[in-house]
Amino acid sequence: MAAVTQDTAVSTGRVTRTFLYVVLGVFALFYLLPLYVMGVNSVKPLAEITGGNMMALPRVWTLEPWRAAWSTAQIGIEPTGLRPYFLNSILMVVPAVAISTVLGALNGYVLTKWRFRGDTIVFGLMLFSCFIPFQIVLIPMALVLGKLGLAGSVPGLVMVHVVYGIGFTTLYYRNYYASFPTELVRAAMMDGAGFFQIFWRIMLPVSGPITVVSVIWQFTNIWNDFLFGASFGGTSQPMTVALNNLVQSSTGVKEYNVHFAGAILAALPTLFVYIVAGRYFVRGLMAGSVKG
Amino acid sequence: MGFLDISHVTKSYGQVQVLHEVDIAVQEGEFLVLVGPSGCGKSTLLNMIAGLEAISSGDIAIKGRVINGVHPSKRNIAMVFQSYALYPNMTVGQNMTFGLEMHGVPKPARDAALADVAKLLQIDHLLDRKPGQLSGGQRQRVAMGRALVRNPDVFLFDEPLSNLDAKLRVDMRTEIKKLHQKLKTTIVYVTHDQIEAMTLSTRIAVMNKGYVQQLGTPKEIYDTPANLFVATFMGSPAMNILPATVVMEGGQPHAEITDADGARRLLRFSQGNLAEWADKPILLGIRPEAITDPEGADRKSANIQPLANRVTVTEPAGSDTFVTMTLSGKDVIARMRADAMVAPGEVFDFAINMDKAVAFDPATEARIPQ
Numbered sequence: 001m002a003a004v005t006q007d008t009a010v011s012t013g014r015v016t017r018t019f020l021y022v023v024l025g026v027f028a029l030f031y032l033l034p035l036y037v038m039g040v041n042s043v044k045p046l047a048e049i050t051g052g053n054m055m056a057l058p059r060v061w062t063l064e065p066w067r068a069a070w071s072t073a074q075i076g077i078e079p080t081g082l083r084p085y086f087l088n089s090i091l092m093v094v095p096a097v098a099i100s101t102v103l104g105a106l107n108g109y110v111l112t113k114w115r116f117r118g119d120t121i122v123f124g125l126m127l128f129s130c131f132i133p134f135q136i137v138l139i140p141m142a143l144v145l146g147k148l149g150l151a152g153s154v155p156g157l158v159m160v161h162v163v164y165g166i167g168f169t170t171l172y173y174r175n176y177y178a179s180f181p182t183e184l185v186r187a188a189m190m191d192g193a194g195f196f197q198i199f200w201r202i203m204l205p206v207s208g209p210i211t212v213v214s215v216i217w218q219f220t221n222i223w224n225d226f227l228f229g230a231s232f233g234g235t236s237q238p239m240t241v242a243l244n245n246l247v248q249s250s251t252g253v254k255e256y257n258v259h260f261a262g263a264i265l266a267a268l269p270t271l272f273v274y275i276v277a278g279r280y281f282v283r284g285l286m287a288g289s290v291k292g
Numbered sequence: 293m294g295f296l297d298i299s300h301v302t303k304s305y306g307q308v309q310v311l312h313e314v315d316i317a318v319q320e321g322e323f324l325v326l327v328g329p330s331g332c333g334k335s336t337l338l339n340m341i342a343g344l345e346a347i348s349s350g351d352i353a354i355k356g357r358v359i360n361g362v363h364p365s366k367r368n369i370a371m372v373f374q375s376y377a378l379y380p381n382m383t384v385g386q387n388m389t390f391g392l393e394m395h396g397v398p399k400p401a402r403d404a405a406l407a408d409v410a411k412l413l414q415i416d417h418l419l420d421r422k423p424g425q426l427s428g429g430q431r432q433r434v435a436m437g438r439a440l441v442r443n444p445d446v447f448l449f450d451e452p453l454s455n456l457d458a459k460l461r462v463d464m465r466t467e468i469k470k471l472h473q474k475l476k477t478t479i480v481y482v483t484h485d486q487i488e489a490m491t492l493s494t495r496i497a498v499m500n501k502g503y504v505q506q507l508g509t510p511k512e513i514y515d516t517p518a519n520l521f522v523a524t525f526m527g528s529p530a531m532n533i534l535p536a537t538v539v540m541e542g543g544q545p546h547a548e549i550t551d552a553d554g555a556r557r558l559l560r561f562s563q564g565n566l567a568e569w570a571d572k573p574i575l576l577g578i579r580p581e582a583i584t585d586p587e588g589a590d591r592k593s594a595n596i597q598p599l600a601n602r603v604t605v606t607e608p609a610g611s612d613t614f615v616t617m618t619l620s621g622k623d624v625i626a627r628m629r630a631d632a633m634v635a636p637g638e639v640f641d642f643a644i645n646m647d648k649a650v651a652f653d654p655a656t657e658a659r660i661p662q
């Protein structure tokens with residue numbers, strides 16, 4: 001696990017530096033513009049939006065659109081707001097991320113430190129799953145869920161996402177553990193640690209960085225998934241499907257301010273995960289274990 | 293039968309056989325060094341003793357109990373790895389007691405063992421640090437400490453000093469030797485450094501290409517190498533090997549060689565039995581320190597042969613001066629006293645200690661017994 005140095009080889013002059021910051025600033029503004037539009041319009045009364053300027057700050061500030069999006073907006077036929085679907089998404093995403101990450105870590109551990117005949121083939125097949133488009137598995141997946149009696153339930157969605165995510169998490173952990181010194185595992189074996197003790201006491205404590213990667217990746221994908229949610233959600237649809245139903249409703253006036261608030265609500269958890277998990281991106285966990 | 297018995301052990305990876313019929317009986321308290329060039333199978337043999345590699349055929353027994361299929365942790369063996377292999381997330385103390393913890397030793401007993409070993413290795417002040425906060429030498433000590441706390445029957449070391457710088461390596465070498473003298477544990481130690489092998493061991497197994505070439509005390513290995521490989525591998529600078537012919541003069545076997553100017557020279561052998569090789573070619577082996585100036589010659593030797601020869605190069609190395617010359621068309625190195633008056637290009641009177649000379653069969657490369 002080579003330490004990544006942050007030093008750039010080129011030392012830049014002041015003019016170049018200023019130029020760089022200006023360019024970066026422009027790009028940042030460009031990317032933040034949609035968020036700004038969503039933000040300001042989610043705290044305006046609807047009349048102000050339909051009446052004209054989308055870019056202007058609200059004349060009357062109101063949190064009513066947020067309240068409506070959260071608890072009273074018409075989703076499909078029920079005026080429940082996004083709240084129950086948000087809960088569905090949480091109930092789906094937390095176990096799905098946890099299970100797929102743990103299984104990926106175990107797979108990576110076995111594929112690198114307890115190698116067996118044909119392990120590369122097994123890994124190759126798992127990698128294969130990363131390249132299968134969602135659409136192809138819909139029908140077989142529906143059959144399996146039906147057979148297991150999990151169709152249209154949160155556990156069903158959890159299973160779908162775990163199955164789909166395992167290929168990625170295995171890939172992450174296998175590559176990370178491939179550079180984990182095997183002598184450490186051997187030392188632990190000689191010390192009398194068993195399969196799970198080595199995993200738990202030796203491997204996992206230094207798996208922070210890759211766990212962060214895996215969690216962010218899985219969380220973002222599962223939270224933002226629409227296709228599986230719409231296909232297999234049944235009565236326990238996730239946030240994304242609900243947001244779609246909110247925005248696409250064909251009856252009544254389009255409440256843009258509520259839609260903006262709802263969209264931000266749907267994006268908040270991923271933002272939260274990035275900010276919190278990013279802090280645990282610690283480098284140099286392996287320092288001193290082996291001469292490197 | 294020894295304390296650790298390696299009998300008829302072989303190892304194959306698929307079609308490739310990397311160890312051939314290894315037979316070594318290690319006695320209790322012995323310090324056995326496995327030495328040989330890279331890839332000769334030293335680590336493989338050590339890992340088989342440790343239980344980290346399966347044995348293809350043959351038996352390994354400790355105290356008479358065959359341990360072939362026994363799990364590494366149940367062999368009562370501890371190993372110090374080349375890379376130290378310290379657990380990066382644990383403190384030094386936790387690193388050292390992890391094995392005891394896994395073996396279910398209660399906390400007070402673990403702490404007592406840790407305190408003892410930490411004191412012995414003088415690392416008591418480091419116990420709360422993480423491996424990342426230690427110097428190379430300190431990590432080395434911790435790695436040894438982790439092996440020591442378990443009080444094993446056998447210690448295995450796989451090139452433990454190869455990651456240290458030259459000075460520290462010499463210090464740690466002495467320390468390991470002291471430790472062995474104090475604890476009298478059985479040690480199997482792998483290195484490809486022949487000086488380490490000579491200084492540390494009570495016995496050496498010289499390996500090449502999966503075969504044990506010779507098993508013996510350092511003195512046996514150095515003075516009576518079993519074959520050309522052992523002769524040239526052990527010793528620095530390496531033993532000089534010259535093509536020669538055995539000729540009889542006055543009823544005594546002599547080695548016939550040519551000097552730098554192409555003239556024929558005779559060196560009388562101390563070994564009478566070489567008479568059987570009369571008029572046959574041999575390879576003559578002379579260690580650099582057996583070629584000196586006449587004043588520096590070994591006084592205890594019964595057979596010092598004079599030889600005037602032209603000097604090619606001199607290399608003063610502080611304590612000694614290495615002198616290169618040509619004999620029988622080969623570069624030959626002599627190790628002289630630092631103040632020997634030798635100059636390149638001159639003809640110098642060398643003294644060769646033929647008591648220490650060995651002869652090899654050019655066909656089999658085995659040493660011709662004396």
Ligand SMILES: Nc1ncnc2c1ncn2[C@@H]1O[C@H](COP(=O)(O)OP(=O)(O)OP(=O)(O)O)[C@@H](O)[C@H]1O
Binds near residue numbers: 308328331
């Ligand atoms: N898993 C493996 N599959 C095939 N061949 C192997 C395997 N492991 C080791 N070998 C071969 O076995 C031989 C002995 O290897 P070993 O590691 O024991 O050498 P060594 O004497 O310890 O060398 P070094 O001094 O470089 O550590 C080598 O030729 C190596 O290529």
Ligand SMILES: [Mg+2]
Binds near residue numbers: 334335336
């Ligand atoms: Mg080795």
